[in-house]
Amino acid sequence: MSELITIKDLxxxxxxxxxxxNRVTDHVYAVDGxxxxxxxxxxxxLVGESGSGKSTTGKAILGLEKVTGGEIIYNGQDVTKRNVRKKMNYNKDVQMIFQDSMSSLNPKKRVLDIIAEPxxxxxxxxxxEEKQRVKELLDIVGMPEDALYKYPHEFSGGQRQRLGVARAVATNPKLIVADEPVSALDLSVQAQVLNFMKRIQQQYDLSYLFISHDLGVVKHMCDNxxxxxxxRFVEIGSREDIYNDPRHIYTKRLLSAIPRIDVPNREAHKENRRHVEEEYIKHQKDYYDNTGRVYDLRKITDTHSVALLNEGAK
Ligand SMILES: Nc1ncnc2c1ncn2[C@@H]1O[C@H](COP(=O)(O)OP(=O)(O)OP(=O)(O)O)[C@@H](O)[C@H]1O
Ligand SMILES: [Mg+2]
Incomplete structure (x- = not known):
């Protein structure tokens, strides 16, 4: 395993x-270790329901959010410290793709200026040289050269998402934080954008932090x-760990709730959902303490950890 970024107790x-x-009376624990x-x-x-802290985690890695505690280690240094980020040119190495390409691409700027900005x-x-480089980037994301002098509103959602990716890869980054990059797109366009994100990943040896609430998309894209x-994290693992051997009841609930239009056995699918819901009601205390907080993760294999009260829990 060759690590790019290590996040510790964030x-x-x-x-x-x-x-x-106007006193501080409480806190929102958006990300809690x-x-x-x-x-x-x-x-x-990163998967989880709305408000679980996914975007906040992504923003912290991008250096857009002040952290309360913990470390983000990149090339041996803690980049939660602003001066460290600057010294290391961290903002060149870590870029982002947004969900909503319409609002993230400046509508008053031409594509040339948008992509050249970073x-x-x-x-x-x-x-x-700049124009040449932007032309290459357009080519990489499968957009024609004449896009250079157009404005974002002249493109479809899928095309704008390609422009967003071209902009993100312009500086030759090591990591791209992609926060719900396709959830605003039609299903057919989603697949195109995801596939070409994968292609670019191989071409550039890129890492992605891929944030989504769509477990189908995550299965297609994610290694871990x-x-x-x-x-908090209720469970972490490889794709196989999570999809073939989910251990936390919250993971099981998410997986059982994926709509399965294509399943051959609808009854079995329904039965599984019923079973998971029963287990959820019966065994809550194995998974959450009496304040509803998630336990600390326990390692069950080299790649797979689960937040369980004790190892005997199902
Ligand atoms: N600037 C802020 N001030 C106060 N609370 C905030 C702030 N930003 C986020 N939060 C809260 O932190 C929690 C986590 O928010 P976050 O946006 O990270 O969730 P998310 O998992 O990305 O959700 P979604 O799937 O809806 O995008 C939420 O309860 C949110 O209301
Ligand atoms: Mg979010």
């Missing part, structure tokens, strides 16, 4: 203020996966 708590004096490793050239998936921050290229609930 915490992001937001103060809640209230009352006449997560550990994981993003490997070189691999895709790490380049301008880190490299000194002549106009000619963390299942997130209320700012």
């Amino acid at each position: 915490k992001i708590h937001y103060p809640i203020r209230s009352g006449f004096f 997560v550990d994981f490793v993003i490997e070189k050239g691999k895709t790490y998936g 380049l301008r921050n880190f490299e000194r290229l002549s106009d000619q 996966i963390a299942i997130m609930y209320k700012g």
Whole structure:
């Protein structure tokens, strides 16, 4: 295993203020102690319901969110410290793709300027060199050269997502944080964008942090996966661990809730759902403490860890 970024005990708590004096009365524990490793050239998936802390984790890795505690280690240094990020040119190596390419691409700028922007921050290229580089990037994402002088609204959602990827790879990054990159797209377009993200990954030896609530998409894309609930990880493992041998009841619930239009045996699928729901009701305390908090992860194999009260729990 060759690690790119190691996240250690990451915490992001937001103060809640209230009352006449606007005092801090409580905190939102958006991310509350997560550990994981993003490997070189691999895709790490973050899955969980809305509000579980996925985007906050992604933003912390991008250096967009002040962390309350923990470390993010890149090339041996803790990049939660701003001066370290600057010194290491971290913002060149770590880029992002957004869910909503319409609002993330500046509508008043031409494609040339949009894609060249990150380049301008880190490299000194002549106009000619810059244009050449943007043309190459357009080619890589399968867009025609005449896109250069167009504006974002002149493209379809899928095409804009390609432009977003071209912009993200412009600086030759090592990691791209992709937060729900295809969830705003039609199913047929989703597959295209995902496949070409994979192609680019191989071409550039890129790593992705792939954030999604869609377990079907995650299965297609991710090598390693963390299942997130209320700012904590309930289970982490390889794709095979998570899909073939889920251990935490929350993971099982997510998996059993995937709509299976294509399953040959609908009855068996329904029966499995009933079984998981029964288990959820009966065995909650094996999985959550009496405040509803997720336990610490326990290692069950080299790749697979689960947050269980004790190893005997099902
Ligand atoms: N700036 C902020 N101030 C206070 N609370 C915040 C802030 N940003 C996020 N939160 C809270 O932190 C929690 C985690 O939010 P986050 O956006 O990371 O969830 P998410 O898993 O990405 O959800 P979604 O699937 O809906 O995108 C939520 O309860 C959210 O309301
Ligand atoms: Mg989010």
